[in-house]
Amino acid sequence: MSSADGFLPNLEVRVIAFSLQGERLHVLLVPEGGQRAFPGSRVECERSLDEAASGQLYCLTGLREAYLEQLYTYGDPERSPGGRLISVVYFALVPAAQEGAAAQAAPMNKDAAGAEWFPVESLPGLVSDHAAMLAYALRRLRYKLEYSAVGFQLLPEVFTLTELQRTYEMILGEKLDKRNFRRRILQAGIIEPTPRLRSGEGRPARLYRYRADAVAEVKARRLFP
Amino acid sequence: MSSADGFLPNLEVRVIAFSLQGERLHVLLVPEGGQRAFPGSRVECERSLDEAASGQLYCLTGLREAYLEQLYTYGDPERSPGGRLISVVYFALVPAAQEGAAAQAAPMNKDAAGAEWFPVESLPGLVSDHAAMLAYALRRLRYKLEYSAVGFQLLPEVFTLTELQRTYEMILGEKLDKRNFRRRILQAGIIEPTPRLRSGEGRPARLYRYRADAVAEVKARRLFP
DNA sequence: ATAATAGTGTCTCTCAGACATTATTTA
DNA sequence: TAAATAATGTCTGAGAGACACTATTAT
Numbered sequence: 001m002s003s004a005d006g007f008l009p010n011l012e013v014r015v016i017a018f019s020l021q022g023e024r025l026h027v028l029l030v031p032e033g034g035q036r037a038f039p040g041s042r043v044e045c046e047r048s049l050d051e052a053a054s055g056q057l058y059c060l061t062g063l064r065e066a067y068l069e070q071l072y073t074y075g076d077p078e079r080s081p082g083g084r085l086i087s088v089v090y091f092a093l094v095p096a097a098q099e100g101a102a103a104q105a106a107p108m109n110k111d112a113a114g115a116e117w118f119p120v121e122s123l124p125g126l127v128s129d130h131a132a133m134l135a136y137a138l139r140r141l142r143y144k145l146e147y148s149a150v151g152f153q154l155l156p157e158v159f160t161l162t163e164l165q166r167t168y169e170m171i172l173g174e175k176l177d178k179r180n181f182r183r184r185i186l187q188a189g190i191i192e193p194t195p196r197l198r199s200g201e202g203r204p205a206r207l208y209r210y211r212a213d214a215v216a217e218v219k220a221r222r223l224f225p
Numbered sequence: 226m227s228s229a230d231g232f233l234p235n236l237e238v239r240v241i242a243f244s245l246q247g248e249r250l251h252v253l254l255v256p257e258g259g260q261r262a263f264p265g266s267r268v269e270c271e272r273s274l275d276e277a278a279s280g281q282l283y284c285l286t287g288l289r290e291a292y293l294e295q296l297y298t299y300g301d302p303e304r305s306p307g308g309r310l311i312s313v314v315y316f317a318l319v320p321a322a323q324e325g326a327a328a329q330a331a332p333m334n335k336d337a338a339g340a341e342w343f344p345v346e347s348l349p350g351l352v353s354d355h356a357a358m359l360a361y362a363l364r365r366l367r368y369k370l371e372y373s374a375v376g377f378q379l380l381p382e383v384f385t386l387t388e389l390q391r392t393y394e395m396i397l398g399e400k401l402d403k404r405n406f407r408r409r410i411l412q413a414g415i416i417e418p419t420p421r422l423r424s425g426e427g428r429p430a431r432l433y434r435y436r437a438d439a440v441a442e443v444k445a446r447r448l449f450p
Numbered sequence: 451a452t453a454a455t456a457g458t459g460t461c462t463c464t465c466a467g468a469c470a471t472t473a474t475t476t477a
Numbered sequence: 478t479a480a481a482t483a484a485t486g487t488c489t490g491a492g493a494g495a496c497a498c499t500a501t502t503a504t
Contacts, residue, residue: 387482428483
């Protein structure tokens with residue numbers, strides 16, 4: 001049934017990888033036919049779809065443990081001019097590089113395949129139906145952020161509450177009240193303080209981390225309705 | 226790239242169709258290899274995945290306009306013993322037959338392919354990973370019911386508030402308070418009263434219908450948290 | 451000392467949840 | 478008139494949202 005070349009015919013996975021760079025949400029794109037596209041690959045016969053997607057992510061970012069979730073499968077006959085193609089699309093959250101850590105396995109800015117991060121508000125031309133994919137992925141990301149704790153996946157292991165709030169604001173596209181944000185995020189019980197502080201321009205800020213033992217019990221209740 | 230027989234190789238769609246029968250939630254199953262499976266078919270080269278799924282649903286229930294949504298794509302190499310197979314799984318909500326209407330295009334109980342409705346609490350043995358698919362579909366159905374208005378898709382065009390409440394209770398698996406249910410469902414503004422009443426054993430009940438003009442603006446806020 | 455950022459508490463109002471009685475019909 | 482189901486309002490407690498000042502550091 002499968003092709004002789006060891007790949008499944010007519011099938012690929014694509015990965016929409018989000019990351020925070022500076023003060024903006026970025027996505028990872030590779031060149032394709034003069035435009036840009038989400039990185040992807042065909043699927044080897046003996047690999048699962050999840051493996052194909054996380055392999056793709058690893059080879060572009062060097063990360064093994066990023067948040068990865070299947071988004072949607074696109075399969076309209078007209079969507080790819082060069083013959084019928086089914087795309088199983090994933091979306092991934094790539095943590096920002098750890099502050100002050102040397103030689104971090106952080107998202108690279110260039111790659112063998114020419115992958116680059118682009119801010120989501122100013123994207124180059126995208127191939128085929130990839131713009132629609134991105135719109136859907138963004139909607140889902142915002143949505144997930146509201147009722148689950150997925151925002152931490154974009155931050156390094158430790159972070160300040162202000163950084164966390166900026167992350168939420170960046171993705172939701174709105175300002176949040178500092179005191180209300182802190183009250184709710186702490187009440188949710190998904191982060192805990194560490195003994196460390198981070199010094200900056202003003203008063204040093206306490207560093208928090210995601211509570212590993214709370215990962216399982218993702219809150220069903222919305223955090224930010 | 227595509228097979229010579231006009232179908233995409235290694236790819237199928239499956240449909241998990243839910244319906245209310247009597248006082249229970251049912252799913253539609255067909256015989257397959259001595260067990261039962263969700264109805265499905267391979268995908269013709271020139272058809273979209275959505276079309277393949279809705280065609281499948283039409284051929285089994287006679288319905289053209291049922292609620293249909295892509296659920297997940299399963300593609301692990303080990304899941305199908307007879308060679309690698311990718312299953313794009315949809316879930317569908319089939320409305321109950323209209324009360325008192327003759328020759329209704331309602332869900333048939335038997336079909337050319339031997340399709341039958343089974344209550345979700347007492348299912349026969351399911352093929353391959355179909356039990357896991359069902360568990361996920363049920364979770365998603367319950368979840369959608371809580372924050373959107375999808376419950377109406379399982380009812381005929383007009384219904385009483387008690388029938389609607391029973392639907393919610395059946396799917397969520399818990400009793401709901403009558404007054405609170407009515408308050409919230411009416412405040413949500415997604416149904417409207419009709420002039421008609423339905424007579425039964427006791428006091429006749431007002432019939433309601435889904436507000437067509439409110440279909441688009443699905444409430445983002447949860448109805449039943 | 452000044453600039454910069456971190457950190458904290460209260461009040462109000464809305465909404466979810468619990469709860470019991472009256473109204474209208476058929477048998 | 479009895480049995481069955483429909484329809485309706487109030488109170489209470491929890492949580493969301495608005496809001497301003499003090500604390501601690503670097504320059």
